[in-house]
Amino acid sequence: MxxxxxxxxxxxxxxxxxxxxxxxxxxxxxxxxxxxxxxxxxxxxxxxxxxxxxxxxxxxxxxxxxxxxxxxxxxxxxxxxxxxxxxxxxxxxxxxxxxxxxxxxxxxxxxxxLEAWYFGDVAALAAAYGPSLARLGIGSGCRRPDEIRDPARRLGGLLKGKHGAGLNKIQLARDVAGQMDIDRNTxxxxxxxxxxxxxxxxxxxxxxxxx
Structure with a gap:
């Protein structure tokens, strides 16, 4: 080991x-x-x-x-x-x-x-940016995270206004990764x-x- x-x-x-x-x-x-x-x-x-x-x-x-x-x-x-x-x-x-x-x-x-991993735990996204994001796991083509085309761009649209000018990927990691449930990710x-x-x-x- x-x-x-x-x-x-x-x-x-x-x-x-x-x-x-x-x-x-x-x-x-x-x-x-x-x-x-x-x-x-x-x-x-x-x-x-x-x-x-x-x-x-x-x-x-x-x-x-x-x-x-x-x-x-x-x-x-x-x-x-x-x-x-x-x-x-x-x-x-x-x-x-x-x-x-x-x-x-x-x-x-x-x-x-990397950003597809965040779609794999929508509860973490909701904890970081608001409960409306919890609905991503129900529809919106987000139930299969690794099949989302350009997930960073998709997140940028969903989080518009929360990161100022454009998606700040480092801040996104700080906001979401610490909220993620390791064993729940899809x-x-x-x-x-x-x-x-x-x-x-x-x-x-x-x-x-x-x-």
């Missing part, structure tokens, strides 16, 4: 959100740190070099790395494979919770982007991140015996 996880993420808003969400996902005895690698293009450019750097010391400690990037309009499987291949090329092992395979690196994709990509992180921090023998 790992005792510390480093998260490499795309953008300051994802860093802000994870800093608020991870204490509710990780056990108390597992530490974490979140690093913003910049825009998506910057993230993808830096990722291989980061993997080579981790390969010099990660195999010798009980630590792991999680990469989190927005899918946007890209193919999720292809994007995940790109991250996984770079890790393997550096000599690191890739974690696959669905295959019950332990590893040092866990790639995760936010579909279509975004499949958020659940894959949550469950993958829990897999990393679960004792292997106990996990095997519970399957």
């Amino acid at each position: 790992v005792d510390h996880i480093e998260f490499l993420v795309e953008g300051a808003s994802m860093k802000e959100a994870l800093n608020l969400l991870l204490p509710g996902i990780l056990p108390d005895d597992v530490g974490f740190e979140v690093f913003d690698l910049g825009s998506k293009s910057q993230f993808l450019k830096k990722w291989p070099n980061r993997m080579r750097g981790y390969a010099t010391w990660l195999p010798h400690v009980n630590r792991a790395v999680v990469g989190v990037i927005d899918a946007d309009q890209d193919d999720c499987r292809g994007l995940r494979n790109e991250l996984a291949d770079a890790a393997r090329d550096a000599g690191l092992t890739v974690c696959s919770p669905s295959g019950n395979r332990r590893g040092q690196v866990l790639p995760r994709i936010a579909v279509e982007m 975004s499949p990509s958020f659940c894959r991140l949550r469950d993958g992180v829990r897999f990393l921090t679960t004792d292997q023998e106990n996990h095997a015996s519970s399957n």
Whole structure:
């Protein structure tokens, strides 16, 4: 079981959100740190070099790395494979919770982007911005968060006037992420991140015996 996880993420808003969400996902005895690698293009450019750097010391400690990037309009499987291949090329092992395979690196994709995760917990949106948003879970095409096209733009329209000039994604993360119920979220990509992180921090023998 790992005792510390480093998260490499795309953008300051994802860093802000994870800093608020991870204490509710990780056990108390597992530490974490979140690093913003910049825009998506910057993230993808830096990722291989980061993997080579981790390969010099990660195999010798009980630590792991999680990469989190927005899918946007890209193919999720292809994007995940790109991250996984770079890790393997550096000599690191890739974690696959669905295959019950332990590893040092866990790639995760936010579909279509971070803001879809907020639609996955409309109660958190309502707590942050008013009860009228609670109705989003009933209709308005919001019941399948990861299928919402451009969720940031959709939220910007719904929250018009609450963020001044345009949607402030960092403030949005501060307002909503801290209100989210980790186990209630209906975004499949958020659940894959949550469950993958829990897999990393679960004792292997106990996990095997519970399957």
